[in-house]
Amino acid sequence: MIQIDDTLVSLDLLEERFVCDLGQCKGECCIEGDSGAPLEEEEVDELEKVLPVIWDDLSPEAQVVIKLQGVSYIDSDGDLVTSIVDGKNCVFTCYDTDGTCHCAIEKAYRAGKTDYCKPVSCHLYPVRIAKYPTYRAVNYDRWAAVCKAAVLLGKKENVPVYRFLKTPLIRKFGES
Numbered sequence: 001m002i003q004i005d006d007t008l009v010s011l012d013l014l015e016e017r018f019v020c021d022l023g024q025c026k027g028e029c030c031i032e033g034d035s036g037a038p039l040e041e042e043e044v045d046e047l048e049k050v051l052p053v054i055w056d057d058l059s060p061e062a063q064v065v066i067k068l069q070g071v072s073y074i075d076s077d078g079d080l081v082t083s084i085v086d087g088k089n090c091v092f093t094c095y096d097t098d099g100t101c102h103c104a105i106e107k108a109y110r111a112g113k114t115d116y117c118k119p120v121s122c123h124l125y126p127v128r129i130a131k132y133p134t135y136r137a138v139n140y141d142r143w144a145a146v147c148k149a150a151v152l153l154g155k156k157e158n159v160p161v162y163r164f165l166k167t168p169l170i171r172k173f174g175e176s
Contacts, residue, residue: 007173012140013162017154018126020164024149027101029125030093032146035075036082037090038121038128044080046116047071047092050105053113054092057104062091082119092118123168126150127161 002009030037039047048071055063065083071091075081083091094104105118117123126147130137140161144151154164162169 006135007138008135009138010140013127013138013165014160016140016151016161017157017159018140018147018150018161018164019153019157019159020147021149021153022100025146026099027093028146029143030090030101030103030122031088033088035077035079036072036084037119039072039080039082039119041080043119044070044072047082047105047119050108050114050116053108054104057094057107058091059085059089059094061085062089062093065091117171120168120172124165124172127165127169129172 001011051066051071058066062083062085065085069083071083072080073083085091089101090103092104093101094107095101103118103122105114105116106122108114109117121128126141126143128139128141130139154161
């Protein structure tokens, strides 16, 4: 572990290799899991603001969930997370014709329709941040069944996790 102020950073961010391989995993991290993506309180407002821009890209089922419960909920662990459809898909998922899952928010961001990229926890994946009373921990989340191709590609291209996540790490923690 490396300590920076009140933050403990796992050495895995330096030692492990990772590069998302969307062609192989088809965006499964947005589909599988036991709850939605972790959110920060202020992100709920951002998600609600972007809804009109992305609404037509969302599935009818996601639109119903959002109308009934909103863009987020408190999961069984007590965490604020994105709403999900049928216990799986994040409400913000959309699909290509080949079945690859994408984030509708990120799609709109890349098209210049919004200045909000997506929730920071999604941007940071496979890194997860755990908050404790006196510190926070930045850890590499190994999801072998889903991210095997990303680990293999990261090793092949020799890209450490922290380098793959340079932009979202700066977004979350600042340049310094």
